[in-house]
Amino acid sequence: xxxxxxxxxxxxxxxxxxxxxxxxxxxxxxxxxxxxxxxxxxxxxxxxxxxxxxxxxxxxxxxxxxxxxxxxxxxxxxxxxxxxxxxxxxxxxxxxxxxxxxxxxxxxxxxxxxxxxxxxxxxxxxxxxxxxxxxxxxxxxxxxxxxxxxxxxxxxxxxxxxxxxxxxxxxxxxxxxxxxxxxxxxxxxxxxxxxxxxxxxxxxxxxxxxxxxxxxxxxxxxxxxxxxxxxxxxxxxxxxxxxxxxxxxxxxxxxxxxxxxxxxxxxxxxxxxxxxxxxxxxxxxxxxxxxxxxxxxxxxxxxxxxxxxxxxxxxxxxxxxxxxxxxxxxxxxxxxxxxxxxxxxxxxxxxxxxxxxxxxxxxxxxxxxxxxxxxxxxxxxxxxxxxxxxxxxxxxxxxxxxxxxxxxxxxxxxxxxxxxxxxxxxxxxxxxxxxxxxxxxxxxxxxxxxxxxxxxxxxxxxxxxxxxxxxxxxxxxxxxxxxxxxxxxxxxxxxxxxxxxxxxxxxxxxxxxxxxxxxxxxxxxxxxxxxxxxxxxxxxxxxxxxxxxxxxxxxxxxxxxxxxxxxxxxxxxxxxxxxxxxxxxxxxxxxxxxxxxx
Numbered sequence: 339x340x341x342x343x344x345x346x347x348x349x350x351x352x353x354x355x356x357x358x359x360x361x362x363x364x365x366x367x368x369x370x371x372x373x374x375x376x377x378x379x380x381x382x383x384x385x386x387x388x389x390x391x392x393x394x395x396x397x398x399x400x401x402x403x404x405x406x407x408x409x410x411x412x413x414x415x416x417x418x419x420x421x422x423x424x425x426x427x428x429x430x431x432x433x434x435x436x437x438x439x440x441x442x443x444x445x446x447x448x449x450x451x452x453x454x455x456x457x458x459x460x461x462x463x464x465x466x467x468x469x470x471x472x473x474x475x476x477x478x479x480x481x482x483x484x485x486x487x488x489x490x491x492x493x494x495x496x497x498x499x500x501x502x503x504x505x506x507x508x509x510x511x512x513x514x515x516x517x518x519x520x521x522x523x524x525x526x527x528x529x530x531x532x533x534x535x536x537x538x539x540x541x542x543x544x545x546x547x548x549x550x551x552x553x554x555x556x557x558x559x560x561x562x563x564x565x566x567x568x569x570x571x572x573x574x575x576x577x578x579x580x581x582x583x584x585x586x587x588x589x590x591x592x593x594x595x596x597x598x599x600x601x602x603x604x605x606x607x608x609x610x611x612x613x614x615x616x617x618x619x620x621x622x623x624x625x626x627x628x629x630x631x632x633x634x635x636x637x638x639x640x641x642x643x644x645x646x647x648x649x650x651x652x653x654x655x656x657x658x659x660x661x662x663x664x665x666x667x668x669x670x671x672x673x674x675x676x677x678x679x680x681x682x683x684x685x686x687x688x689x690x691x692x693x694x695x696x697x698x699x700x701x702x703x704x705x706x707x708x709x710x711x712x713x714x715x716x717x718x719x720x721x722x723x724x725x726x727x728x729x730x731x732x733x734x735x736x737x738x739x740x741x742x743x744x745x746x747x748x749x750x751x752x753x754x755x756x757x758x759x760x761x762x763x764x765x766x767x768x769x770x771x772x773x774x775x776x777x778x779x780x781x782x783x784x785x786x787x788x789x790x791x792x793x794x795x796x797x798x799x800x801x802x803x804x805x806x807x808x809x810x811x812x813x814x815x816x817x818x819x820x821x822x823x824x825x826x827x828x829x830x831x832x833x834x835x836x837x838x839x840x841x842x843x844x845x846x847x848x849x850x851x852x853x854x855x856x857x858x859x860x861x862x863x864x865x866x867x868x869x870x871x872x873x874x875x876x877x878x879x880x881x882x883x884x885x886x887x888x889x890x891x892x893x894x895x896x897x898x899x900x901x902x903x904x905x906x907x908x909x910x911x912x913x914x915x916x917x918x919x920x921x922x923x924x925x926x927x928x929x930x931x932x933x934x935x936x
């Protein structure tokens with residue numbers, strides 16, 4: 339028995355384009371920007387003219403869906419690879435307009451020179467030159483007549499050989515008879531298998547994510563408003579990063595402007611906050627998990643297809659309900675109050691800049707908790723504390739780093755089963771026992787990664803606890819992070835390099851403090867025993883070299899804020915390794931203090 343899960347069939351380009359126009363093949367990216375430059379469209383047409391292969395297209399047939407009257411609706415083919423090539427053919431051969439990266443609608447005109455048999459992107463010089471056909475789409479128009487085209491060209495180029503021009507134009511017209519292989523994947527394949535096939539046959543090796551399949555499924559749907567929902571997701575992500583993009587939407591997409599979505603995201607035009615700039619994957623994860631109580635996006639693809647998980651049949655009513663729920667989830671996500679309150683919670687925990695945000699999935703699940711808590715009408719102060727503590731726990735324990743989908747699914751199902759507040763409190767208690775602060779955390783802080791979650795948590799702790807920068811009398815860590823600061827090596831980098839220490843040793847996070855640039859510059863490469871002695875002298879009436887602190891009690895307080903042993907001021911300079919060990923303990927204690935006040 340054959341185990342083949344796909345078919346490969348050559349089809350004339352003309353047939354494929356007809357299928358796209360009729361909707362038999364759905365191009366989910368049709369509403370998204372066309373990213374090819376005009377030269378790539380030109381090269382594609384030239385390859386077809388030369389008879390070169392242009393690669394396979396991959397389509398995945400939607401399952402047949404049972405309608406309300408009991409009849410079956412045949413599933414469309416969704417094009418999951420080859421979207422740009424098919425769009426390029428429709429633009430070049432059929433004269434279809436495309437959306438650019440800036441969401442402007444434009445025509446890409448490819449010109450053809452019959453005497454030289456070459457293609458070029460049309461430009462003003464070509465348009466004035468009668469030896470070019472300035473737009474090959476005229477050759478493929480339904481009413482195009484080969485004799486008339488030849489006559490027209492000869493009238494402008496009387497020196498040309500009429501017979502030769504006729505043959506060349508005939509050859510050009512026939513490129514739509516060229517065959518392209520269509521790999522059609524079986525409808526019962528799961529997403530993981532489809533992804534694997536995609537990667538193996540795609541020479542570029544581009545990876546398709548679960549979110550890509552969801553977005554394809556949404557965009558290909560017109561019955562339940564999927565194509566508009568797809569644009570809402572795209573536009574929100576774009577506006578979150580570039581608020582000025584609103585004017586482009588208003589100018590270029592009148593249909594979307596008239597939809598219910600744009601009024602609900604106009605507030606982004608005044609926002610320049612980048613604490614949480616979601617990509618479409620993030621929006622889908624949050625909206626789906628919060629609204630459906632599931633964590634695997636492959637389940638969303640199945641539900642949007644109409645899958646009944648009990649009968650294993652596909653039903654139109656389930657597809658309709660699923661699109662409705664997803665839309666509701668997206669509307670909850672983009673709600674100004676929800677979004678701004680959530681980012682305010684992150685800030686209130688000390689995460690005041692995007693540089694302090696590590697893994698995006700930890701933020702995503704924290705937003706899911708917030709949306710679930712709001713829906714359950716948990717009192718605001720209680721919900722804020724719960725979200726802060728959960729987010730801190732999840733970054734300290736790397737809860738969503740290895741297998742985020744599995745973790746999302748496990749957590750949300752337990753929340754649905756046990757209840758939000760009891761589950762969150764139990765997990766935090768289990769994940770952060772007393773031994774974590776004195777054992778595991780110290781081990782994990784033995785790292786030189788500047789993006790270590792423990793360093794990010796430590797900086798957030800300093801913000802939350804209102805610490806001053808290293809040797810700063812008035813400038814806070816918050817001010818330094820929001821404006822300009824240097825990462826100062828307590829044992830200076832070059833001092834350690836001269837002792838033969840490698841990068842991974844001198845860049846230990848326990849050797850870092852946040853300092854004003856001018857303080858960092860003045861310390862330079864001085865040995866620790868020299869500049870710590872001078873700090874002590876500074877507090878005894880000597881000239882202030884490093885910052886403005888001149889009182890010993892204030893200097894000790896500053897050392898405490900920055901987790902530095904006071905003994906350094908007494909001339910007791912330990913070995914570098916002993917210093918790191920002691921400082922890790924002090925930093926871990928500060929992170930614990932921070933967690934307790936969240």
